[in-house]
Amino acid sequence: MSEKRAPGFLPLAIVFALFVLFMYGPMLVIFILSFQGPEGGLTFPLRGLSLHWFYKLAEGLGVVDIGAALRRSLGLGLAVMACTVVFSVLAGLAFRKKLAGGNALFFIVIASLIMPSIIVSLGIGLEFRLLDGGIKWALEFLGMQDTLDGYGTALGLFTSALGAHLTWTLPFGLLIMFAIFNRFNPAYEEAARDLGATPWQSFRHVVLPLIAPSVVGIGMFGFTLSWDEIARTSQAIGDVNTLPLELQGLTTTVTTPSIYAVGTVTTVVSFLVMGITLLLVKFLGHKQKGRS
Structure with missing residues (x-):
């Protein structure tokens, strides 16, 4: 016999359905409007179905090179992912032991989460x-005029922008590693050590x-987190833009469904x-079960 549902089930189900609609409704609307025909606009009703605006996107949106911005965002996202x-992992391993000043270091790392993103940027x-000023002064002092003339700025995609994104992603990564190692049984490592494994072999073949x-x-x-970051990138990227920054600028200049096509592609x-x-x-879970 099926269990009788509580009286509050229906109201809570309605609230949950409205919440899901509120969360994913805008995304669904953008998906639908991006597949409009050539006569389509930014609002309903839908005028035809085609890939017209995706072709327009491939041709470029005015002076904005969406393809280059997409590649920059992918490259930066992959670099942030690898560094994170x-x-x-290294910080999680280090914090398994008692560190002198470990508490202060932890709070310094986490502090970037509560700082306003634009202030961090x-x-x-x-x-x-300031680093640019120091480098230019040093080059001038050393008489390296040719190098000084060719020097631009240290601001860039894989310097300042990478650092800005890591102030956002590293605290989350560190907190996740704390949760992982709090549940980790050190007996596996001890067994590996008893069998003659070195610390590196223990980490590579057991812990990892x-x-x-x-x-x-x-x-x-x-x-x-890096893929859609705007605030921490805006003041720290130099003379190029990531895809989210380009999208932010396009919302005030592009008045066709091409902007929806960009949103669909990024999603x-x-x-x-x-x-x-x-x-x-x-796959890793199945592989781990197979080993056990």
Whole structure:
């Protein structure tokens, strides 16, 4: 016999359905409007169905090179993902032992989460401009005039922008690693040591395979946080733009469904990254079960 539902089930189900609609309704609307015909506009009703605006997107939106911005965002996201994984794992391993000043270091790392993003971006931009001034002074002092004439700025995609994004992704990665190692049984490492494994062999063959699914999750988290970041990038990237910054500018100049086509493409990329990550986590989980 089926269990009788509580009286509050229907109202709560309605609230949940409205919440899901509120969360994903805008995304669904953008998907639909991006597939309009050539006569389509920015609002309903839908005028035809075609890939017209995706072709227009491939041709370019005025002076904005969407393809180049997409490649820059992908490159930066992958760099942030790699750095987040490496630094988070190393920090998680380090914090397993009692560190002198460990509490202060932890709070310094976490503090970037409560700082306003735009202030962090301004601070990093100012820091690199001061660095530019120091480098130019040093080059002038050393008489390296040709190098000084060719020097531009230290602000860039994989310098200041990378650092700005890491102030956002590393605290999350570190917190996740804390949760992972709090549940980790050190008996596996002790058994490996008893069998003659070196610390590196113990980490490579015992620790890393056990935490691999979570590490992959940290990588996905780092990429997705970097992929749509605007505030921390705006003042710290120099003379180029990532895709979110280009989209922010296009919202005031593009008045065709091409802007919706861009949103659809970027969302599909995000879903692909999440799908690949989930498949990789599932594969690692099956591989781990097979070993056990």
